[in-house]
Every structure is written in structure tokens, then in C-alpha cells.
Amino acid sequence: MKIFDPTAAASTRPLGLAPTPPRLDGVRLALVENTKFNSETLLRKLAERLGRKYGTTLSVVHRKRSPSHEIEDGVIPALRRQADLVISGIGD
Amino acid sequence: MTDSAAASDPSALIEAYFAAGYTDGLPVVPPTEKSIAAALAAAGLRAEEPLGEIPSRNTRVTAEKAAINAVMAGCRPEYFPVVVAAIRGLCRPEFAYHGPASSTGGSAMVLIVNGPIARAIGINAGNNLFGQGHRPNATIGRAVRLVMMNVMNTRPGLLDRATLGTPGKYSFCFAENEDDHPWEPLHVTRGFAAHDSTVTVYASNSLCQAYNQLAATPEPLLLCLADALANLSTPNLKGFNESLVVLAGEHTDVLRRNGWSRRDAQQFLVEHASQRVADLKRGGRLPGEVTADDETAERRVFEAPEDILLVCAGGRAGAWSACLPGWGKKWTRSVTVHVEGPR
Numbered sequence: 001m002k003i004f005d006p007t008a009a010a011s012t013r014p015l016g017l018a019p020t021p022p023r024l025d026g027v028r029l030a031l032v033e034n035t036k037f038n039s040e041t042l043l044r045k046l047a048e049r050l051g052r053k054y055g056t057t058l059s060v061v062h063r064k065r066s067p068s069h070e071i072e073d074g075v076i077p078a079l080r081r082q083a084d085l086v087i088s089g090i091g092d
Numbered sequence: 093m094t095d096s097a098a099a100s101d102p103s104a105l106i107e108a109y110f111a112a113g114y115t116d117g118l119p120v121v122p123p124t125e126k127s128i129a130a131a132l133a134a135a136g137l138r139a140e141e142p143l144g145e146i147p148s149r150n151t152r153v154t155a156e157k158a159a160i161n162a163v164m165a166g167c168r169p170e171y172f173p174v175v176v177a178a179i180r181g182l183c184r185p186e187f188a189y190h191g192p193a194s195s196t197g198g199s200a201m202v203l204i205v206n207g208p209i210a211r212a213i214g215i216n217a218g219n220n221l222f223g224q225g226h227r228p229n230a231t232i233g234r235a236v237r238l239v240m241m242n243v244m245n246t247r248p249g250l251l252d253r254a255t256l257g258t259p260g261k262y263s264f265c266f267a268e269n270e271d272d273h274p275w276e277p278l279h280v281t282r283g284f285a286a287h288d289s290t291v292t293v294y295a296s297n298s299l300c301q302a303y304n305q306l307a308a309t310p311e312p313l314l315l316c317l318a319d320a321l322a323n324l325s326t327p328n329l330k331g332f333n334e335s336l337v338v339l340a341g342e343h344t345d346v347l348r349r350n351g352w353s354r355r356d357a358q359q360f361l362v363e364h365a366s367q368r369v370a371d372l373k374r375g376g377r378l379p380g381e382v383t384a385d386d387e388t389a390e391r392r393v394f395e396a397p398e399d400i401l402l403v404c405a406g407g408r409a410g411a412w413s414a415c416l417p418g419w420g421k422k423w424t425r426s427v428t429v430h431v432e433g434p435r
Contacts (some may be wrong), residue, residue: 001105004158005122006114006242010150066423068191070147 115297144183198254
């Protein structure tokens, strides 16, 4: 008898982490807001604090269609052009 | 484990699947080459054929992995085309899998089967609709959940963050009762022919059985259902909900006897599934102080009649129907997928 593996490894596309910026002063921030309640308020406050403390600048705020949907086609390349660091990921 | 251990004690093989973390908490049927091949043949699929992809999980579902999980769930081969169609539905972009699969709301993936295949494989559309006792209902939904766990990485505590979950997360599959229906069945309203077989996939985290034994006309009956769809604890009261209503025997007869169309019932529910803004604020479902205007301002739960999926199923006797509020159509939409057999 044999055990059949019912699982699948994540494999459809390679994913890599962007390098961490060596310093934050002058870094351009992007916010990806997922429409969760208060998420934009929280992210903007975070951006303000980072600006005050480290000298970052808020470059762009992108509002996703919903928390459930993928980020829209073409947005990631645009963010890459407009920002050095992206903050996302609001849960409950 | 060794081959001889499994041969002498089949439960050892079942335990091995538990030990590997492959089950939903219930014992599984250990697959064999033969049972996996039989499932694939029943759907006319090659092992490596992709059924769909969940980009946010960076994963792809192949026919072979789906078949392994379907056998584990206890599916007979002839159930597998329904499982495949449901998986294709989960992978549709408009279903937006990530939210309903991961949320603290803990949605069940409700599978509504229409068309000839429901009768051919014996999916229950009658008594004890959501309960135990029918192998296709129990195992088709279970197979889909096992695929979600094992292939789509939707595991409790990890990418399944349900606060409570629902027993429907083990399995939630039923057929519409097309033999005793006052209107055209669900799949026909969604653009399919009556002779097509389909699965409609819909995410819902709660099921409210709605009781009304006195209503002899549609209005009081539908008022009860509207209340169940729009109570203060309904997950999404933002005005763009999509909900499932399952009308059972006696309630279906009330609408039929009074000549109400599907559209009539949907429109009534749209107009009456609402809350006063004042009550939404008092209940903490809207921010802010209650104003005088809030006492008379109403907020509807639905935008349009088609946002309410009306399905007829369940026992002939009893004054029960069921309301299953959804997530909100801007965040996920029910999808209906054709069930394909061998080509």
C-alpha cells in the first residue's frame, strides 16, 4: 500500500522579496489600502509617523478593489516606479 | 509504515493520513492507483491537467491532486465531475477566493447542483437537505474542502483564519428540487439551459432556519425572510450583499398558490431587507451619533433582485426555509460552472 500525497507546493510563479532599503531617510512610500474599515486611516497615520521619525515621503496611495481581490494588473509596476517601499496588509 | 502493516491493519493506513496532516479531522478513504484513475476517467481528465489557479496562494490545482482528495473524501468516481466544476468555480477571478477562504468570518463553500447530473448521482434535494445521510452531499463538499486545505493551503490557523467557522466547512453540497419547482431552476436564471448540469459556488458563513407556519400569503412569509437577511448581526449590511435563500416545500407552495414569480419575491426582499440607520448606529454597525433623521432613514441590504439567489429545495412538510447571508458582491460573487463529463 502507498500513501498518495494530496498536497501541492506553491509553484506557479517565482516570488522574491525586494531588498530592504539600507536607510529610510528620503525613501518614497506607497500605501496599498485594501478597503478594510479604518485601513486608510491607519496606514496614513503610519506613513505620517515614518515621515516624522525617518524622513520618508508619501508618494502614492493605491486603493484595492476589495480585501479579497488580487491587486489590479499593472499596479505593481507603477508602484515600483513611484515608490521605494510599499506598506500593505491590513487584517481585522 | 510498511506495506505488510497496512495490509494486515487497514486502519494503520488511515492513521498514516492523519499523521501526515492530510485530513479534515475525519478518517479518509486511502486512495489507490485504481481509484484515482477511475475518478480521472469519470471526468475525462488527464492527471496533469490544470483545473485552475489561485494567484494569491501561488498555487495551481491539477486534476490528479483533485482526484486524490476526492477519493480521500469518499467520492465515487461519478461524483468527480461535480468536484471538478466546483474547483473551477473557486478559481474564477470573480469568486475572489482569498477573502472568503481566509477571513475570520469562516465561510462554508456552498455548492448548489442543478441539472441531470444531480439526479443521476443521487444528490439529495429533499428532506434533511443540509443534514447527514446522503453520500454525494457529504463527500462532494468534503472533497472541495480537502482540496482547499491540501492544495490551496487553506489550513485552519494559517491561511484559514476563521474565528468560529461553521459545520458547513466540512461539506456543504445539495441539489435544487427541480421536479417540484414553481419557477425555472437557478442555473437557467444564470444563463444555462435546463438540460445543462451546473454547480453554483457561493460563500456563506451562517445559516439561519426561518420559521413561519401561519403565513398564507407571500408578504408575511417574505417579511420573516427579509428580517433574517438583514438582522443587526448580519455580516455585511453595507448595502451590497448577495444572499442565498432556500425555500422549502410549504413556503414554496405559498408563493406558487399566490402566483408570485421569482422576480416578485426577489423584489419584495430587496425592498424589505433593510435596517433603520438609527438602529445600525445603536447596534454599533455604523459609526456616529444617532440623529433625528436617522430614525426614519432606511438602509437596504441589497441593490438589485438578482443579488438574492432563490433556490427551492428541502422537505415537502414543514414551515421552514433558510437564509444564508453572503459576504458582499463587491468582495466575492457566486459563480455557476458547467459540469463537464468525459469528452
